[in-house]
Amino acid sequence: MQVVTGEEMGRIDRFTIEEIGLKEEVLMESAGRAAANKIMESISPSDNVGILIGTGNNGGDGFVIARCLLDAGFKVDVWLIPPESKVKGAALYHLNVFKNSGYTFADYSSFKSDEKEVPGQWDVIVDTLLGTGVQGSLREPYHAIVQSINQSSCKVISVDIPSGVPANKGEVEGEAVKASVTFILQSPKLSAFLAPADEYYGKWECVDIGLPIRAYHAVKPDRYLWSREQVSASFPARNKHTHKGSYGKGLLAGGSIHMTGAPVLAATSALRSGAGLLTTAVPEEALSTVASQVAESTFLPLPSKEGEVSEEVGTLDLSLSNYDGVAAGPGLGRNEGTRTFVQKLLNEVKGPLVLDADALFVLKELGEEWRKRDFPLILTPHPGELAHLTGLSPAEVNRQRFSISRSFAAQHGCYLILKGPHTIVTTPEGRQYVNDSGNPSLAKGGTGDVLTGMILSFVMSHSAIQEALSNAVFLHGKAADMLVDDVSSPHSVVAGDVVQQLPLTFRSILHS
Ligand SMILES: NC(=O)C1=CN([C@@H]2O[C@H](COP(=O)(O)OP(=O)(O)OC[C@H]3O[C@@H](n4cnc5c(N)ncnc54)[C@H](OP(=O)(O)O)[C@@H]3O)[C@@H](O)[C@H]2O)[C@@H](O)CC1
Numbered sequence: 001m002q003v004v005t006g007e008e009m010g011r012i013d014r015f016t017i018e019e020i021g022l023k024e025e026v027l028m029e030s031a032g033r034a035a036a037n038k039i040m041e042s043i044s045p046s047d048n049v050g051i052l053i054g055t056g057n058n059g060g061d062g063f064v065i066a067r068c069l070l071d072a073g074f075k076v077d078v079w080l081i082p083p084e085s086k087v088k089g090a091a092l093y094h095l096n097v098f099k100n101s102g103y104t105f106a107d108y109s110s111f112k113s114d115e116k117e118v119p120g121q122w123d124v125i126v127d128t129l130l131g132t133g134v135q136g137s138l139r140e141p142y143h144a145i146v147q148s149i150n151q152s153s154c155k156v157i158s159v160d161i162p163s164g165v166p167a168n169k170g171e172v173e174g175e176a177v178k179a180s181v182t183f184i185l186q187s188p189k190l191s192a193f194l195a196p197a198d199e200y201y202g203k204w205e206c207v208d209i210g211l212p213i214r215a216y217h218a219v220k221p222d223r224y225l226w227s228r229e230q231v232s233a234s235f236p237a238r239n240k241h242t243h244k245g246s247y248g249k250g251l252l253a254g255g256s257i258h259m260t261g262a263p264v265l266a267a268t269s270a271l272r273s274g275a276g277l278l279t280t281a282v283p284e285e286a287l288s289t290v291a292s293q294v295a296e297s298t299f300l301p302l303p304s305k306e307g308e309v310s311e312e313v314g315t316l317d318l319s320l321s322n323y324d325g326v327a328a329g330p331g332l333g334r335n336e337g338t339r340t341f342v343q344k345l346l347n348e349v350k351g352p353l354v355l356d357a358d359a360l361f362v363l364k365e366l367g368e369e370w371r372k373r374d375f376p377l378i379l380t381p382h383p384g385e386l387a388h389l390t391g392l393s394p395a396e397v398n399r400q401r402f403s404i405s406r407s408f409a410a411q412h413g414c415y416l417i418l419k420g421p422h423t424i425v426t427t428p429e430g431r432q433y434v435n436d437s438g439n440p441s442l443a444k445g446g447t448g449d450v451l452t453g454m455i456l457s458f459v460m461s462h463s464a465i466q467e468a469l470s471n472a473v474f475l476h477g478k479a480a481d482m483l484v485d486d487v488s489s490p491h492s493v494v495a496g497d498v499v500q501q502l503p504l505t506f507r508s509i510l511h512s
């Protein structure tokens, strides 16, 4: 499923109309009809339905939906919010088709002020006020009507986008419809994955309105939602005639005297995720504590000073080219030793290298050197870490998660996993895959370490790096979803629970 900006949707729309020759009125009929079918499945014939229609093409969809529901025998009131003279183009065409079908609408602009509230007898509101064409905060009379919708106890079904929510941004200026359900036309817009706009959508589902695939090829949004089906399809099987070496020899480097839990979580997660052989590299002073908690790993002691890896690490032969994959960072600390160590990894690892947490932090101090790597480099920052790397604020990173990730990955030739609700995986070529699993239980120390372990394991077993990364992100979120749905609460989940939940998660997604 492709994810688009409002402008990209508009270009796809125009290409369909101008180059392919599908008339706008026909497109609107398909869109409205597809949405109407979904709406009729989600309400009861006894419901009183109010359909609120705005001035643009979203309103045009509303006329099609109203006609379909009335033809099917539903009890529907239709309110046109702007004066009729403001309706133009394809929307006007469908206004006329609606009228010629024998139906009528109420003219909101002629209502007395006490008639403008959403009536108490409505059970369902269909919001076709504004779509992707909204600019800035809502003007009157939309502002007042949206306030009234949000104060009502109706089930609110938005079409395409909750009215007032911008297509491309997470911030919502002023009022916007808080939908119970949004039926998105064809492709989700960026705001479905950006906070706080995502909350306004309620539950959402895409409806196929039949936009031709050629129009997508012409516009190339190159942004996708990574689905459960894609996880199952791309996940490598474990074959009968294989041995531990078939699933990768990985190195996980992390830990320091005050952070022994991070490498334990990452290492156990890597092992639970299928790694064949794992070596865990830990500064000497922390080694015994870590080793006592991970029975299945071998260990590589790193020279240490004051509990953290020391600069001496730069002079040692660690045979780093012998590993199929290396991940470093969890709990390492941020001293000079970590900087020297990360530089050494960048120079000597001849396979995928995953840098997380403290390893990311020191990257900024390495100047331009790290951009020259010939092997895949995978960075897994949360917004604060990407802010540190880019010199932006975390709020700015969050505001433009898609575009900042894309330019950063392209500029540095790396894979970037920007964590957070709706984690985004970006390839060096700029293709983006957004994730939709996970919940606030993951907002807790250690869950990132678990993800790093999964990523290390998956980059060694998958043939395509992007698939490995997207699968790790999806299953990590899914494990948290299963915990919250079945056994725990968002408050109580700890990172170790996520590791414990991996076996059941893999079973349910990969083997069912
Ligand atoms: N993609 C597809 O293939 C298909 C898309 N389709 C549909 O088209 C929709 C996009 O249509 P669109 O471009 O006409 O935009 P839309 O939001 O309905 O109206 C824009 C108008 O609203 C107004 N307005 C703007 N900001 C405002 C504000 N802050 N406060 C108040 N008013 C404001 C302003 O008008 P004004 O009031 O200035 O005259 C502006 O001109 C899309 O979401 C989907 O539903 C389907 O029909 C077919 C297939």
Ligand SMILES: [K+]
Pocket (backbone or CB within 6 Å): 058, 127, 128, 129, 130, 131, 158, 159, 160, 161, 162, 163
């Ligand atoms: K809408």
